[in-house]
Amino acid sequence: MRIGHIHELPTDRQGDLESAHRFAWLTIAFMVSAITVLYLTLGSSQAMKAAWIEDLASLVPPISFLVASRFADRPPDEEHPFGLHRSVSIAYLFSSVALFGLGLFILTDSLLKLVSREHPTIGSVTLFGHTIWLGWLMIAALGYTIAPAVLLGMRMLPLASRLHDKSLYAIAKMLKADWSTAAAGITGILGIGLGLWWADGVAAIFISFDISRDGWTNSRTAARELADGQPRLVDGSAVDPLRSRLQTELEKVGWVRRAHVRVRDEGHVFFAEALVVPAGKVDARLVEQTIDDMLTIDWRLHQLAITPVETIEIE
Amino acid sequence: MLVLLLILTACGMPRDIEHTTEDVEERGYIRAGAVVRAADPSSLDGGSPAGYEADVVSGYAESLGVEVRWEVGSESELMTALEEGGLDIVVGGIESSSPWSKHVGLSAPISPQGTPHLVAAVRQGENRWLLGFERYVGARR
Numbered sequence: 001m002r003i004g005h006i007h008e009l010p011t012d013r014q015g016d017l018e019s020a021h022r023f024a025w026l027t028i029a030f031m032v033s034a035i036t037v038l039y040l041t042l043g044s045s046q047a048m049k050a051a052w053i054e055d056l057a058s059l060v061p062p063i064s065f066l067v068a069s070r071f072a073d074r075p076p077d078e079e080h081p082f083g084l085h086r087s088v089s090i091a092y093l094f095s096s097v098a099l100f101g102l103g104l105f106i107l108t109d110s111l112l113k114l115v116s117r118e119h120p121t122i123g124s125v126t127l128f129g130h131t132i133w134l135g136w137l138m139i140a141a142l143g144y145t146i147a148p149a150v151l152l153g154m155r156m157l158p159l160a161s162r163l164h165d166k167s168l169y170a171i172a173k174m175l176k177a178d179w180s181t182a183a184a185g186i187t188g189i190l191g192i193g194l195g196l197w198w199a200d201g202v203a204a205i206f207i208s209f210d211i212s213r214d215g216w217t218n219s220r221t222a223a224r225e226l227a228d229g230q231p232r233l234v235d236g237s238a239v240d241p242l243r244s245r246l247q248t249e250l251e252k253v254g255w256v257r258r259a260h261v262r263v264r265d266e267g268h269v270f271f272a273e274a275l276v277v278p279a280g281k282v283d284a285r286l287v288e289q290t291i292d293d294m295l296t297i298d299w300r301l302h303q304l305a306i307t308p309v310e311t312i313e314i315e
Numbered sequence: 316m317l318v319l320l321l322i323l324t325a326c327g328m329p330r331d332i333e334h335t336t337e338d339v340e341e342r343g344y345i346r347a348g349a350v351v352r353a354a355d356p357s358s359l360d361g362g363s364p365a366g367y368e369a370d371v372v373s374g375y376a377e378s379l380g381v382e383v384r385w386e387v388g389s390e391s392e393l394m395t396a397l398e399e400g401g402l403d404i405v406v407g408g409i410e411s412s413s414p415w416s417k418h419v420g421l422s423a424p425i426s427p428q429g430t431p432h433l434v435a436a437v438r439q440g441e442n443r444w445l446l447g448f449e450r451y452v453g454a455r456r
Contacts, residue, residue, distance in 0.1 A: 044420075118439070119332050119333075119438075119439040119440025119441075120439075120440060121420030121421075121437075121439045121440055121441070121442065121445065122329065122442050122445075123420070123421075123422060123423060123442075123445050123446070123449060124423065124445070124446050124449040124450065124453075126423075126453050131446070131449055131450045131453040131454075133328075133329050133442070133446050135328075135329055135442070190328075192329065192440075192442065193328035193329040193330065193442070194328065194329075194330055195329070195330035195331055195332045195334075195442075195443075196332075197332045197440050
């Protein structure tokens with residue numbers, strides 16, 4: 001039985017991880033440019049402020065993804081006998097909570113501004129000798145953020161599934177949904193242009209509600225993972241079939257009469273333990289052989305512990 | 316994109332939330348406020364405001380083909396009146412860092428380049444009015 005440094009990813013997926021890193025860096029670069037462009041045109045529009053904060057918050061997930069993946073594949077040591085796989089989940093929880101907090105902050109801010117009937121004032125800028133309304137520049141800045149975000153998101157989504165990385169999945173989804181933020185912002189500015197004072201605030205509420213909802217769903221997923229909840233597919237849509245598959249495979253093994261499997265999601269990889277009622281006498285060599293066989297059924301199954309017992313009673 | 320924006324601008328965007336531009340044109344005069352500064356009594360020339368900032372407002376009125384009716388008072392009186400819609404514009408030593416910026420809209424600098432940045436205050440959300448004023452100031456500078 002070998003324990004110690006076993007890499008998380010099979011060699012054929014190592015390339016996916018490298019692409020994911022590249023995309024995370026690209027996302028950060030793009031976000032920094034979007035944050036700069038929006039900041040320069042921010043003015044006193046609440047919708048612009050919300051969109052800006054959303055982009056600012058969008059920096060946290062890719063950064064924590066990059067930080068976490070530096071740790072996730074470290075070998076176990078005296079202090080961390082299970083390795084540091086969970087750093088992925090911790091980073092995921094951290095960035096989701098950040099997203100949720102910022103969302104709530106800007107939501108409250110927008111509601112207060114709407115309730116106090118604040119009228120957004122947007123002045124002008126002088127570009128190349130022409131004095132133009134800053135609102136037009138705001139619309140251009142928001143428009144700029146749409147295409148790169150959606151493209152990055154679309155490229156990252158399949159990588160997230162291949163790497164079984166929920167935080168990457170959340171980043172990809174967030175980027176893909178970025179167009180609705182920009183669209184809401186543009187609608188808000190056009191509303192101001194039409195002399196509708198509430199349009200800006202309503203757009204800001206829409207955007208901040210979206211940020212909070214994202215933060216909330218992701219925080220729940222992350223917390224559930226850290227609390228050893230039943231592992232789910234990377235998009236959270238269903239229970240991951242690995243547990244039932246492992247149980248079926250184990251019960252097919254000759255010396256096993258009955259098995260009960262529990263699986264923990266450790267970020268990128270799964271740790272499993274199985275209670276097994278043996279058909280006859282337990283042969284330690286067979287147990288080890290079975291563990292090795294089982295570990296090949298899915299790359300995400302990182303470790304398996306088999307405990308032979310006389311009976312299994314599930315209450 | 317650019318074409319679309321030109322069309323939108325042609326449609327009269329941005330508009331004022333409380334129709335200041337239309338009201339001024341209909342009324343035939345701008346209700347302007349001039350802040351009295353105790354340290355600078357020369358800013359009042361025989362009862363009516365004088366100096367660069369007053370000239371900018373008068374010039375803007377001229378460009379619109381309307382008159383200016385001045386109201387002289389303290390900054391807080393005038394700003395409150397502006398906020399409530401009793402005035403259209405206020406000038407007189409207002410800086411772009413003015414704490415009033417939460418209650419009124421502040422324009423781009425109106426003072427000549429190289430001098431301290433003085434701005435004009437307009438009612439919040441009167442974006443057409445503000446844009447028109449800033450265009451005039453830009454052309455003047």
